[in-house]
Amino acid sequence: MLQNLIAAFDSHPAHPADRLRHALLAWTIQPLSPGSLALAFTDWYVHFAMYAAKHGDLVLKTADSCLRLAHWTARELLGEHPDPCVxxxxFDHRFLDDKWHQWPFNFLYQAFLLQEQGWQWATHGIRGMHPHHESLVSFLIRQTLDVMxxxxxxxxxxxxISATIEEHGRNLQRGIHAFTEDVSRFLRGESPRGTEAYTVGKELAITPGKVVYRNHLMELIQYESSTSQVRPQPVLIVPAWIMKYYILDLQPDDSLVKxxxxxxxTVFMVSWKNPGPEERDVHFDDYRRHGVMAALDAVGTIIPGQKVHGVGYCLGGTLLTVAAAQMARVDDARLQSMTLFASLTDFSEPGELGLFIDPSQVAYLEDVMWEQGYFSGVRMREVFFFLHSIDLIWSRYVREYLLGEPRKMFDLMAWNADATNMPYRMHSEYLRHFYLNNDLTQGRFEIDGEPVMLLDIRIPIFAVGTVRDxxxxWKSVYKINRVTRTEVTFALTTGGHNVGVVNPPGQDRYAYQIHTRQPSxxxxxxxDFHARTELRDGSxxxxxxxxxxxxSGDLACPPPRMGAPDEGYPVLMAAPGMYVMETARLSIERET
Known part of the structure; x- marks a missing residue:
């Protein structure tokens, strides 16, 4: 710890004592920057107080809501059973059951929704208020109301109530048992209930393959061919380092790899190492050099003379885009095409994650990461849950702990529980250069002193956005059409960030739109794309x-060799490899 303090004092403007105090504060009571919260709510209060017309409008809207609720209540008590007044x-499914339309519960939920509506009016449309502060205040108030x-x-x-009466309280008994087990598992650093049925290498990530390369940041998996003839050009998949790669190789029925x-x-997959304190000073560019570029070197050696189809998922797609732009700048023509799954290149509108990105919050988060050398994957998962607390927190709480209905574990949920960490320095650079400053599309992001220009990319691009991401x-993902001057095929699919991508054929509940734009x-x-493009059923x-x-060429080549032992790429072990087995247990132990 003393060495960490000295190193931080020498290389960062923040004093180690301040960093340590912020880190302790964040791990105990306050995950958000106090400065960011104070600025947002002060901005809201000052501007709200400045405009009397807004006060009057809010009073009128509140009075109207109260009158509508009173009128509805009177008709309901008289037995008329009118339609709800709100x-x-x-996306809110909490009050859809018929039991919520019985007195007095219909009154309770409508009064609650009207209160939510009132706060929505009070926090939106305030002249002079910074849009980021408006979104943050509205979001936090909505989260607070959801608790109540x-x-x-x-x-x-x-x-x-109905379930408790029918089951004589056994639902609550099951819920208490599930709650205590979940807490116990968390404190012991164990995976959630049900994940034991989905073991990596047994039920998940079982497409046959071999690890043919390993360095300090990643392993490269080459999958065995299952056909007698293959296409000459291979596919290299670069997943995000925030996730385990096997989201694209779950069970056989929904494995994109298979x-x-x-x-x-012929498919190659990057499997990132789950970083710990020893990787604290790994740079973003280290992931490019020792990840994408090292993988391309290996693929080019194993299958010489062929260009590669690069595929990136989420942050992996952003990294692949940076690599492709830099390769174009130095006339490195090893990429045949680039596919991006739910990947941002323009971060000017990053969605709800942007609520947590401002100078104060990034500085605060850097102090949190500094203390242990990485940002915990467990904490990142909590942020995602926080963004959709109705579905991911409170609906689960009601279903499992009050109704006593155990959730049914499935492969994607088991994968989601397998958290990964992010190195301190890399994550700080990523937040500042991309989310905070949008340096990539502004031409300010540099590699070796040279700007990375997305306009240099000339290979065809296939980009996938998901409607509920x-x-x-998806509209931010779609901006790849604006920041490049090459052929772009854009597909918009139903589903969210993960389900929309892990979307195998045969699932009729999904649909997509697709359009190709030529540079001319x-x-x-x-x-306009959304309105004019035909909606197609299926995956x-x-x-x-x-x-x-x-x-990719015709199916006319014999399957390639596994690895290239004579050229320095021997088969090291069977897939899924070693790095994917590393867990985020250390981070859980530190936090508890």
Whole structure:
């Protein structure tokens, strides 16, 4: 610890004592920067107080809501059973059960929704207020109100009351048992209930392959061919280092890796190391050099003379884009195409994650990461839960702990529980250069003293956005059309950040839109694309595979060798390898 303090004092403007105090504060009571919160709420209060017209408008709206609720209540008590005076938002499923339409629960949920509506009016449309502060204040007040929802309490939730009466309280008994087990597992650093049925290498990540390269940041997996003939050009997948790679190789029915291998593609996968304190000073560019570029070197040696189809997911797609732009600048022509799954290149509108990105919050987060050398994957998962607390926190709380209905674990949920960490220095650079300053699209991001220009990219691009993505909003993903001057095929699919990507054929509940824009064509606005493009039923995977096939050569080559032992790429071990087995248990132990 003393060495960390000395190193931090020598290399950072912040005093180690301040960093340590902020780190302790964050791990105990305050995950958000006090400065960021104070600025946001002060901005809201001052500007709200300045405009009397806003006060009057709010008073009138509140009075109207009260009168509508009073009128509805009178009709309900007279037995008329009128329609509700307010309806939940489309994503709010807390009050859909018929039991919520019985007195007095119908009154409780409508009064709650009207209160939410009132705060929405009070925190929006305030002249002079910074848009970031407006969004943050509104979000935090909404989160606070969600805690007080009548659906969260035994005596005000008719579904829970009914289940308790019918089961003589056994639902609560099961809920208490589940709650105590969950807390116990968390304190012991164990995975959530049900994940034991999904073991990596047994039930998950079982597509046959070999680890053919390993360095201090990643392993490279080469998958075995399952066809007698393959296409000449290989596929290299670069997942985000915030996630374990096997989201793209879950069980066989929903494995993108297996889908490609079974269609004659030779697939390579980067598996990132789960960093600890010893990786605290790893740079963002280290991930490019020792990740993407090292993988390309290996692939080019194992399958010489062929260009590579690069595929990036989330942050991995951003990294791949940076690598592709830098390669174009130095005339490195090893990439045949680039595919981006839910990846941002323009960070000017990063969605709800942007709520947590401002100078105060980034500085505060740097102090949190400084203390232990990395940002905990467990903490990052909590941020994602916080963004969608209704579905991921409170609905689960009601279902599992009040109704006593155990959640059914499935492969994607088990993967989501397998958290990964991020090195302190890399994550700080990523937040500042990309989220905070948007340096990539502004031409300010540099490699070796030279600017990285996305306009230099000339290879065709296939980009995928998902309709309900709160991590990489599809309209921001769509901006790849604006920041490049190459052929771009954009597919918009139903689903969220993960489900929209892990979207195998045969699931009829999904649909997608797809459009290709040539460099000579005029730019089509995102809303126009959404309005004009045909909606197709099913998965987007076949459309992407057809796009790849048209650029990959015929199925006429024998399967390639596994690794290249004589050239320095021997087979090290069977897939899924060693790095994917590393867990974030250390971070859990430190936090508890």
């Amino acid at each position: 309806e939940p938002l489309p 929802s009548p659906s969260n309490f035994l005596l005000t939730n008719p579904e829970v 889908y490609l291998v079974d269609r004659g593609y 709160h991590i990489a909003p 064509e005029k730019y089509l606005q995102a809303d 987007w995977w076949p459309a992407w595979e057809s796009w790849l096939a048209a650029r």
